[in-house]
Amino acid sequence: MLTGKVAVITGASRGIGRAIALEAAENNARVAVIYAGNTAAAEETVGEIKKLGGEAKAYQCDVGLFEETKKTIDKIIEDFGGIDLLVNNAGVTRDSLLLSMKEEAFDEVINVNLKGAFNMIRHVYSHMMKKRAGRILNITSVAGIMGNAGQANYASAKAGMIGLTKTVARELASRNITCNAIAPGFIETDMTAAMPEKILEEAVKAVPLKRVGRPEDVSRLAVFLLSDLAGYITGEVIRVDGGLCM
Ligand code: NAP
Numbered sequence: 001m002l003t004g005k006v007a008v009i010t011g012a013s014r015g016i017g018r019a020i021a022l023e024a025a026e027n028n029a030r031v032a033v034i035y036a037g038n039t040a041a042a043e044e045t046v047g048e049i050k051k052l053g054g055e056a057k058a059y060q061c062d063v064g065l066f067e068e069t070k071k072t073i074d075k076i077i078e079d080f081g082g083i084d085l086l087v088n089n090a091g092v093t094r095d096s097l098l099l100s101m102k103e104e105a106f107d108e109v110i111n112v113n114l115k116g117a118f119n120m121i122r123h124v125y126s127h128m129m130k131k132r133a134g135r136i137l138n139i140t141s142v143a144g145i146m147g148n149a150g151q152a153n154y155a156s157a158k159a160g161m162i163g164l165t166k167t168v169a170r171e172l173a174s175r176n177i178t179c180n181a182i183a184p185g186f187i188e189t190d191m192t193a194a195m196p197e198k199i200l201e202e203a204v205k206a207v208p209l210k211r212v213g214r215p216e217d218v219s220r221l222a223v224f225l226l227s228d229l230a231g232y233i234t235g236e237v238i239r240v241d242g243g244l245c246m
Contacts (some may be wrong), residue, residue, distance in 0.1 A: 001227040002029035006080040008073070010034040010063050010120060011090030013041035015189030016139060019215030020087055020222045021045050025054035027223050029085065032076045033058045036090065063090045063116030064108075073123040082131065085226045086124050088117035088161075089139040093191060098152045106153040113157035114164070121168055121179075134177040135226045138165050139218070140237065142185045142245040158183075162237055169235030178234035180225050185241025187213040208243030 007024045011017035013035035021031050022045070031049055033056055035042040042058040049056035057079060061072040077083060091113045094105035117138055128134030143151050144158025161181060168179040186192055186203055192212065195203075204212060218240050224230055225238075239245055 001027040001223060001229065002085070003027070005029045005084040005226075006032065006076075006082055007085040007087065007226065008032045008034065008076055008083055008120070008124070009087040009089060010061075010116065011036075012045055013038045013058075015191060016184065016187060016215045016218050017087070017089040018045045019219035020089060021056070022048055022052070023216070023219035023223045024085070024226065025049040025052055025056060027227070028054070029226075030054070030080055031056040032080065032083075034061050034063065034072065034090065036060070036062055062112075063088075063119060064111040066119050066122075069116075069119040070123045073120070073127075077127065083124050083127060084131075084133065085135045085137070086120055087137045087139070087222065087226070088120055090116055091139065091191070093151065093154050093194070095150045095154065097150055101152060109153035110157050110160075113154065114160040117161055117164060121164070125172075128177050129172065129175050132175050132177075134172070134175075135230075136168060136172075136177065136179040137222055137225050138179070138181040139222075140165070140181045140183045142183050142239060142241050145183055145237070145239070146245050165237065166235045173234055178225075178230065180230075180233060180235070181237040182218055182221055182225070183237055183239045183241065183245070184218050185213060185239065185244040187215060187218060187240075189215060206244060207241070208246075211242065213240060213242060
């Protein structure tokens with residue numbers, strides 16, 4: 001579905017990002033794997049793609065840093081000859097009730113989750129405009145739709161990503177570039193593994209499908225939205241949450 005396309009995927013060393021990277025490679029995309037600090041995990045993603053007969057390269061880059069993202073995008077364009085698909089998936093949580101949330105915890109989550117997506121889009125924007133083609137996909141969260149106690153920073157960032165998605169979709173539609181978002185519910189990754197077991201158990205009770213999702217539940221939709229099959233879908237936010245937020 002993605003033959004020959006160059007896909008840049010942030011946070012592709014682990015979890016949902018890795019699943020999107022593998023699924024994209026299985027669909028014949030060439031993949032730039034962006035990660036923050038976990039080189040071994042990023043190289044594992046690259047190794048798995050190579051095992052599939054695909055092409056991939058890892059880039060360490062803090063998506064929250066404007067200049068660093070510019071350098072990384074320039075390097076990827078040099079290495080791969082261009083960029084067709086961008087997935088803003090990198091994300092962090094620093095949960096606590098607002099009453100005790102430290103200023104740094106608010107700033108960090110906004111900076112990585114929301115500004116990180118802005119930084120990446122900002123640096124591929126003119127490149128995709130000139131090509132008159134491109135797909136941008138933002139991984140938001142149901143927390144950005146429903147809010148979530150203990151996640152004022154995260155829910156704000158994820159709600160912001162939805163506004164960003166719709167704005168980019170409007171700005172770039174005339175250039176044949178789409179921008180969509182996926183809002184996952186609870187998905188089995190290191191992020192949910194860090195949640196207290198009791199809280200996750202309670203949370204799953206509220207999921208109509210009565211289970212947590214798998215990274216592949218998200219990556220299959222991601223590849224569809226990145227493909228030509230989704231050419232008439234833009235500015236959309238699709239939940240992958242087992243019915244949690246319907
Ligand atoms: P995860 O397993 O914790 O992995 C996070 C990924 O983001 C890692 O690859 C990490 O790189 C990367 N990352 C973190 N900070 C970064 C930074 N500053 N710059 C570049 N990369 C950075 O997370 P996940 O559960 O797969 O979540 C992926 C996305 O889905 C996130 O945006 C998350 O908010 C969203 N989401 C997840 C769930 C869920 O239930 N899991 C639900 C809704 C939404 P390193 O490996 O180098 O640290």
